[in-house]
Amino acid sequence: MTLFWLSTVALTLLACGIIIYPLLQKNTNKDDVLRDELNKAFYKDRLSELKEENDEGLVNNEGDLIADLKQSLLDDIPEQQAQQKTALSPWAVIVPSVLLTVVLSYALYAQFGASNDVEQWHQVNENLPELSKKLMGATAEPLSDDEMQDLILALRTRLHYNSNDATGWLLLGRLGLTERNVTLATDAMRKAYQLKPNDNDIKLGLAQALMMSQDEMDQSQARALLGNLIQQEQVDIRVFSLLAFDAFERQDFKAAIRYWRVMQQMLPPEDGRYEMLTRSIASAQKRLGETGVAEDSVTVTIEADANALTNPNAVLIVSAHDANGSPIPVAAARYPLGAFPRTLVIDDSNSMMEGQKLSSLKSFIIRARIDTDGNVATREGDWYGESDVTEQGEPVKLLINKQY
Incomplete structure (x- = not known):
C-alpha cells in the first residue's frame, strides 16, 4: 500500500508541474518593444513630412503640429506603465491552482476510488496462508462464507501473477465447485487442463465442472473425460459416482445401478456411503418398476x-x-x-x-x-x-x- 500512495503523490506532483511550468515561463512576446519602435518610426516619419510640408508652405503652424505629435507619443507611455503596475504575479495563480489540484484529486479518489475495497483486497492477500490452513482443516474452525469468498479472491490474485500454476487453478476450480459457481469452476478447470492435460485429478475436476453445466456439449465432453478415466488401472470412486449421476439424470437407470454397485464393491459395508448407495440403487430399481434387492x-x-x-x-x-x-x-x-x-x-x-x-x-x-x-x-x-x-x-x- 505504501507504494500505491507514493505513486499517487508522484502523479499529483506531475499534474502540479504541468500547471506551474507555463506560468513561470517569461513572456517572450516583444509586442511592447515593437510598438515603441513603431511609434518612434512613425514620429520620425511624421516630422520629416511636416518639414517637407513647411518647406512647401503648406502649413503655417509647424510648431503646434510638432507639439501635438510629441504629446500623442507621450500619451502611450503611461498606459504601458499602468499595465505593468496592474499585472498579477504568477504565484498568485500558481498557489491556488496547486491547492485546487491536490484537494480535488484526493477528494475525487476518496469518493470514487474504492479505497476501502483496495485496502480489503491487500488484507485478503496477506491472509492467504491462514485461509489455506482453514480450508485444509488445519484449524478447528471451518471457513465461513465470507472467508471462502476472500480465499477465492486471494487465489485469483496469486494466479494472475503466476498463471502457470496448474495446482492453483485446480484448487480454484474445486472452490468454484464448492460454491456452485459453474463459470468459475469450468474456467479454472479448463486452465488447469490446458497446463496438465494428462493429470487424472484435473481430468476428474474438469468433468465435475462440465457436468454442472446445462450445455449438452459440455456434458458430452465430461462423459468423454470420464470414459478415459474409467479405463485407467486405478479408478477413483468419484468417476463411478459421476457416471452414475449422469446415467440417472438421463434416466438410464440400469447403467446407474451398475455404476453404484461397482462403487459398493470399492467400499466396506461399514462405510456410511455403502448404505447411501443401497438406497440409490433401490430408488433406481423403483424407477424401473423393480422391487426389493436384486437377485443377481x-x-x-x-x-x-x-x-x-x-x-x-x-x-x-x-x-x-x-x-x-x-x-x-x-x-x-x-x-x-x-x-x-x-x-x-x-x-x-x-x-x-x-x-x-x-x-x-x-x-x-x-x-x-x-x-x-x-x-x-x-x-x-x-x-x-x-x-x-x-x-x-x-x-x-x-x-x-x-x-x-
Missing part, C-alpha cells in the same frame, strides 16, 4: 493371510465359477488390493461370457486371487482362496491363504 448380486467377504499382503502394488481378482469348479469364470471383477477383511459385491454386470450370467447359476464357487504382476495369465507366486459351493442368495466368505 453376491456379497463376498474376504480375509487374507498377512504373508499374502507383502506387495502393495498387487491387485485383487474375484471370480465366480459354476459348482463343478470350471476354470473359466462366469463373472469376474478386479480391484485395488486395499485392506482386509473387506466385503465386495459381484453381479451380472461382471459377467464374462455372452448368454451366461451369474444369476443363472443355482450354485457356484467364488475364488479370490492376489495378482502380484498385473498379468492375469500368470499365477506363479500368487496367493489365492476359494469358497465352498454356495447357493444363490447366500453370502460368501473365504480366506486367501494358499500360494501357487
